[in-house]
Amino acid sequence: MKRLELTRREVLARLGGGVLVLAFAPACVAQNRNSGGQANDRIAAWLHIGPEGKVTVFTGKVEVGQDIRTSLTQAVAEELRLPMDAIELVMGDTDRVPFDQGTFGSRTTPTMAPILRRAAASARETLLDLAAARWSVDRSGLVAEGGTVRGGGHSATYGDLAKDQPLDKPVREVPLTEPKDWKVMGRPMPKVGGRAIVTGRHAYTSDLRRPAC
Amino acid sequence: MDAKVTLRVNGEARTIEVFPDTSLLEVLRDDLGLTGAKYGCGEGMCGACTVLVGGKPTRSCVTPAAEVKAEVVTIEGLAQGDRLHPLQQAFLEEGAMQCGYCVTGMIMNAAGLLATNAKPTTAQIKEHMEGNVCRCCTYERIVAAIERAARAEESR
Numbered sequence: 001m002k003r004l005e006l007t008r009r010e011v012l013a014r015l016g017g018g019v020l021v022l023a024f025a026p027a028c029v030a031q032n033r034n035s036g037g038q039a040n041d042r043i044a045a046w047l048h049i050g051p052e053g054k055v056t057v058f059t060g061k062v063e064v065g066q067d068i069r070t071s072l073t074q075a076v077a078e079e080l081r082l083p084m085d086a087i088e089l090v091m092g093d094t095d096r097v098p099f100d101q102g103t104f105g106s107r108t109t110p111t112m113a114p115i116l117r118r119a120a121a122s123a124r125e126t127l128l129d130l131a132a133a134r135w136s137v138d139r140s141g142l143v144a145e146g147g148t149v150r151g152g153g154h155s156a157t158y159g160d161l162a163k164d165q166p167l168d169k170p171v172r173e174v175p176l177t178e179p180k181d182w183k184v185m186g187r188p189m190p191k192v193g194g195r196a197i198v199t200g201r202h203a204y205t206s207d208l209r210r211p212a213c
Numbered sequence: 214m215d216a217k218v219t220l221r222v223n224g225e226a227r228t229i230e231v232f233p234d235t236s237l238l239e240v241l242r243d244d245l246g247l248t249g250a251k252y253g254c255g256e257g258m259c260g261a262c263t264v265l266v267g268g269k270p271t272r273s274c275v276t277p278a279a280e281v282k283a284e285v286v287t288i289e290g291l292a293q294g295d296r297l298h299p300l301q302q303a304f305l306e307e308g309a310m311q312c313g314y315c316v317t318g319m320i321m322n323a324a325g326l327l328a329t330n331a332k333p334t335t336a337q338i339k340e341h342m343e344g345n346v347c348r349c350c351t352y353e354r355i356v357a358a359i360e361r362a363a364r365a366e367e368s369r
């Protein structure tokens with residue numbers, strides 16, 4: 001009995017700590033909200049296009065087997081007209097990703113996928129703007145496809161176009177690709193990261209070593 | 214630490230110091246950095262830690278490292294360079310994983326089966342794999358993947 005009593009006290013003591021943590025929580029949220037210095041209405045908060053054309057996507061959602069690493073990659077691939085392997089997702093790294101309430105309730109597909117599609121479509125439209133300005137041509141004659149913008153006898157890779165112009169532009173209300181035109185979304189795809197899983201190289205939380213340990 | 218043991222792991226001799234009760238799983242994960250074998254239950258009930266010892270599927274969490282005499286093969290030693298083992302390939306092709314935490318243990322246990330029975334029936338596969346738990350419940354595809362791997366082996 002005595003031992004039980006002690007345990008209960010311990011529990012209560014921890015609860016007290018929990019209340020304190022809660023009281024400090026808003027400050028953390030405020031810090032996270034603009035992670036990377038980017039407000040969430042900017043394209044750059046959600047994705048970067050590297051000089052070699054590699055696209056890095058940032059989302060607070062985490063992959064725990066629902067295969068959202070694959071489905072969100074499909075969403076970005078569709079709108080940026082890119083192959084799946086040109087895209088890498090940074091998930092749940094709160095130093096780098098926009099604020100997110102958490103991964104729960106089957107919300108990733110209805111809420112995060114449209115956000116990323118819109119950011120990717122905005123990036124695509126911005127690349128077309130940049131190309132039109134660079135070549136002084138009418139933007140309606142340009143097409144973004146497979147990592148290259150082409151038209152009017154010109155062509156440049158996404159990486160080249162984005163190089164001197166970080167995509168620090170607001171996410172726009174651009175139309176998203178119609179389901180009937182989908183080439184990557186809405187169809188089965190091999191699991192992104194599957195090879196690392198079957199070879200034992202995928203690092204789960206319990207496989208990580210903190211630098212000091 | 215009271216004993217030095219030398220293990221052969223994935224073709225390499227590795228010497229480490231262990232307590233008499235240090236498990237093979239601890240040695241693999243903590244001393245040798247081979248984290249492909251997973252800690253699930255730690256008491257021989259889930260199969261996540263399965264590796265081959267002398268070709269036999271073995272639960273490394275309940276196997277004292279000091280008692281291991283035969284060659285150990287872990288998931289990291291299964292592929293031939295860039296060429297995946299037929300089971301690894303089949304798990305990918307069948308999409309036989311959700312979180313994937315159980316997968317390395319599943320593959321190692323199935324590798325032990327195919328080594329002794331190249332053409333198992335579905336019933337034999339299910340019986341052999343019975344002790345491997347998949348929390349995500351991917352069982353149907355796991356069985357399909359093992360069947361696919363057996364067919365692939367046969368046609369080679």
Ligand code: FES
Pocket residue numbers: 251252253254255256257258259260261262263272273274275
């Ligand atoms: S961790 Fe070894 S059987 Fe569960």
Ligand code: FES
Pocket residue numbers: 065309310311312313314315316346347348349350351
């Ligand atoms: S895939 Fe998650 S435990 Fe089997």
